Amino acid sequence: MTSVEPSTTQAHGRRRRSRGPVLRSVLIAVSLLAWLGIAAFGGMAQGTLSEVQQNDQAAFLPDSAESTQAAELAREFSETTTLPALLVLQSSDGAQVTEEQLAAAQEFAEQIQDLEIGEGMTVGDYLTGAVVAVPSEDGEAILLPIPLDADQVNETVGEERVVNLVVDSVRTAAAEDLSEAGLNAWVTGPAGAVADLVTAFGGIDGILLLVALVVVLVILFIVYRSPTLPFTVLLTAVFALCLAALVIKPLAASGALLLNGQSQGILSILVVGAATDYSLLLVARYREELTRYERPADAMRVAWRASLEPILASSGTVIVGLLCLLLSDLGSNASLGPVAAIGIASAVIAALTLLPAILLVAGRRSRFFFWPRSPRYVDPHAAEDPHHHAATTLGLWQRVADFVARRDRSVWIVTAAVLLVGVAFVPTLRAEGTSDSDVFLNEVESVAGEEILAAHFDAGQVQPVTIIADESYGADLVSAAEDVDGVQSASLFTGETTTGRPADPGAEPVVVDGRVQVQVITEDAAETQEALVTVASLRDAAHAVDPEALVGGAAAQRLDTQVTAANDLRTIIPVVLLVIFVMLVLLLRAVVAPLIVLVANLLSFGFTMGLAAVVFNHVFKFPGADATVPLYGFVFLVALGIDYSIFLMTRVREESLQFGTREGVRRGLAVTGGVITSAGLVLAATFSALSVIPLLFLAQLAFIVAAGVLVDTFIVRSLLVPALVHDVGRPSWWPWTRRIPRDHQNTTPPAASEADADQRKQT
Numbered sequence: 001m002t003s004v005e006p007s008t009t010q011a012h013g014r015r016r017r018s019r020g021p022v023l024r025s026v027l028i029a030v031s032l033l034a035w036l037g038i039a040a041f042g043g044m045a046q047g048t049l050s051e052v053q054q055n056d057q058a059a060f061l062p063d064s065a066e067s068t069q070a071a072e073l074a075r076e077f078s079e080t081t082t083l084p085a086l087l088v089l090q091s092s093d094g095a096q097v098t099e100e101q102l103a104a105a106q107e108f109a110e111q112i113q114d115l116e117i118g119e120g121m122t123v124g125d126y127l128t129g130a131v132v133a134v135p136s137e138d139g140e141a142i143l144l145p146i147p148l149d150a151d152q153v154n155e156t157v158g159e160e161r162v163v164n165l166v167v168d169s170v171r172t173a174a175a176e177d178l179s180e181a182g183l184n185a186w187v188t189g190p191a192g193a194v195a196d197l198v199t200a201f202g203g204i205d206g207i208l209l210l211v212a213l214v215v216v217l218v219i220l221f222i223v224y225r226s227p228t229l230p231f232t233v234l235l236t237a238v239f240a241l242c243l244a245a246l247v248i249k250p251l252a253a254s255g256a257l258l259l260n261g262q263s264q265g266i267l268s269i270l271v272v273g274a275a276t277d278y279s280l281l282l283v284a285r286y287r288e289e290l291t292r293y294e295r296p297a298d299a300m301r302v303a304w305r306a307s308l309e310p311i312l313a314s315s316g317t318v319i320v321g322l323l324c325l326l327l328s329d330l331g332s333n334a335s336l337g338p339v340a341a342i343g344i345a346s347a348v349i350a351a352l353t354l355l356p357a358i359l360l361v362a363g364r365r366s367r368f369f370f371w372p373r374s375p376r377y378v379d380p381h382a383a384e385d386p387h388h389h390a391a392t393t394l395g396l397w398q399r400v401a402d403f404v405a406r407r408d409r410s411v412w413i414v415t416a417a418v419l420l421v422g423v424a425f426v427p428t429l430r431a432e433g434t435s436d437s438d439v440f441l442n443e444v445e446s447v448a449g450e451e452i453l454a455a456h457f458d459a460g461q462v463q464p465v466t467i468i469a470d471e472s473y474g475a476d477l478v479s480a481a482e483d484v485d486g487v488q489s490a491s492l493f494t495g496e497t498t499t500g501r502p503a504d505p506g507a508e509p510v511v512v513d514g515r516v517q518v519q520v521i522t523e524d525a526a527e528t529q530e531a532l533v534t535v536a537s538l539r540d541a542a543h544a545v546d547p548e549a550l551v552g553g554a555a556a557q558r559l560d561t562q563v564t565a566a567n568d569l570r571t572i573i574p575v576v577l578l579v580i581f582v583m584l585v586l587l588l589r590a591v592v593a594p595l596i597v598l599v600a601n602l603l604s605f606g607f608t609m610g611l612a613a614v615v616f617n618h619v620f621k622f623p624g625a626d627a628t629v630p631l632y633g634f635v636f637l638v639a640l641g642i643d644y645s646i647f648l649m650t651r652v653r654e655e656s657l658q659f660g661t662r663e664g665v666r667r668g669l670a671v672t673g674g675v676i677t678s679a680g681l682v683l684a685a686t687f688s689a690l691s692v693i694p695l696l697f698l699a700q701l702a703f704i705v706a707a708g709v710l711v712d713t714f715i716v717r718s719l720l721v722p723a724l725v726h727d728v729g730r731p732s733w734w735p736w737t738r739r740i741p742r743d744h745q746n747t748t749p750p751a752a753s754e755a756d757a758d759q760r761k762q763t
Contacts, residue, residue: 146166
């Protein structure tokens with residue numbers, strides 16, 4: 001056997017120690033440089049992400065939807081697909097429109113094609129027909145239908161969509177030119193609504209992100225009471241968002257992903273909230289280890305390894321849950337899954353690479369980030385208890401943990417009963433969909449113009465319902481459609497004039513490949529919920545005449561969207577629950593504990609939706625909710641709510657392996673209480689920022705997720721789950737209970753916590 005000279009061994013040790021700081025410095029430098037590059041290119045991608053948005057709901061419908069199939073066949077009857085902008089005029093004094101005013105309107109109609117919308121571009125470049133002024137039958141309003149090429153106006157010029165440029169140009173010119181004639185003007189219709197929607201989503205890149213970052217910064221200042229650490233955590237979240245945008249933009253531009261305004265808003269909030277949460281967890285453990293290790297690099301190594309499993313488990317559960325949205329038949333839902341998953345992955349990468357590099361860049365002076373409350377290293381061999389500071393900082397959460405341990409059964413019974421009361425209100429949630437005019441929470445011109453249009457014109461004529469069927473059933477379909485409640489008239493399509501309006505109904509119908517098209521004018525506009533009821537009845541009537549008939553149009557597309565969303569809810573929820581349960585079993589190495597966590601979070605979701613129903617119906621008096629609100633609420637609440645239970649239960653299991661389940665619950669809750677509460681407050685605050693975008697869907701989602709996260713943080717994770725696990729005890733880890741020591745007869749009293757902490761940390 002050979003022996004190694006002591007001098008040789010010492011030399012090797014010195015070389016390893018000398019290489020350690022150099023390698024660490026290189027890794028820190030490489031990480032920071034890489035993230036600076038990501039920020040440079042990703043920042044540009046984030047600023048222009050709205051350019052690759054797709055907000056046409058028809059683009060999100062599956063190919064199997066009846067309205068999608070009808071739209072494909074309808075293209076054969078017309079050379080172009082029209083997205084009409086409707087200029088509605090009314091006398092400023094509310095009186096009858098005069099001949100002079102009608103003449104002024106017609107003169108303006110002839111000038112619309114010459115309106116400039118950019119360098120070398122005019123409105124006329126995107127018209128599919130002439131613009132004609134049409135007076136209402138009551139003589140109190142004038143309508144100028146502006147037929148726009150749907151494909152062309154959805155393109156982007158610079159940073160603006162063509163539809164916005166056209167609508168803004170017409171609105172500005174009408175306000176200037178027609179006011180002299182005593183006419184008030186509104187641009188509405190599908191093009192006006194799309195322009196207002198794009199404008200509302202335009203706030204996502206600016207005000208939404210700014211509000212979210214400011215709110216997070218304020219909370220971090222309160223949590224850390226440090227002038228530097230909050231900016232470090234916030235910088236990590238911003239860089240994570242840049243990485244997400246850098247990945248998502250080319251995918252959306254190539255068509256691999258469908259990105260709409262809602263998805264982009266959710267992405268921004270989700271990345272900022274998740275990156276901050278993961279950073280809080282790492283920083284809390286790093287601060288704890290700084291009291292035990294003199295060198296910050298050693299403290300970070302231990303903290304990073306200890307935080308890795310809960311962060312990866314939490315983010316993995318969220319990512320897998322979000323990817324379940326790929327099962328959706330709606331493209332908007334299916335695309336949100338990978339978009340949000342990319343955002344979560346970016347948050348994890350930033351929290352585990354960029355944040356440690358920033359915190360260690362100052363070397364031995366890294367404790368400065370925590371100034372003025374820098375954690376103090378105490379020599380474990382000194383007379384002072386080295387863990388006194390760590391133990392006494394538990395404070396409130398130690399008392400909460402002791403209370404839960406003493407009255408576990410009473411705690412979980414009372415909290416479960418309270419949650420069940422909220423669940424009872426879930427059936428009152430109205431989530432069948434809303435009219436397009438209810439989408440906006442602020443006053444917009446398209447909604448105001450829609451009201452004027454409905455009062456003086458046949459609103460259903462703007463976007464009629466279409467029925468494509470065999471030509472032998474044409475006349476029968478017209479008769480059947482006219483007998484449906486809510487239908488004003490029905491006729492066979494005979495072609496279009498140069499104005500884009502239907503040709504003389506007395507002409508011969510257009511026949512394409514043996515099919516005809518029936519155009520049905522409804523009493524209600526296609527954007528209303530009443531029109532959807534009419535479409536459903538029309539389909540029943542049309543299929544009774546010809547089972548192969550296809551009913552399409554804008555109203556049919558909205559109906560198919562709502563029906564598909566309801567079907568997605570029934571399909572995706574069971575899959576998400578199963579996937580999350582499997583992830584929890586793998587993480588906690590048990591079956592009973594994951595069941596407890598999952599049932600508790602389902603109760604939390606039910607309570608939150610019941611609370612939302614009460615608030616939406618009786619406080620805000622919302623007209624209803626989009627059909628996708630319950631699905632998004634479920635995915636985000638269950639996936640994100642599980643996060644806090646994972647943070648808790650991974651620490652409980654770690655403690656239980658040494659001290660038994662009941663003592664492990666008490667210790668785990670006390671140690672994780674502060675950081676998880678801070679993380680919950682941050683995530684709730686960031687999602688609340690969605691309410692600054694004046695859209696009904698985002699405001700409702702903001703309330704549901706924010707309220708649900710707070711319920712998960714302060715009730716489920718703090719009371720229900722720990723009380724249940726404490727009451728069940730060692731069987732919580734079934735069927736692998738042999739790894740867990742038996743619980744002592746009596747729970748260790750609070751006075752012993754410091755000594756036990758010292759023993760545990762020495763072990």
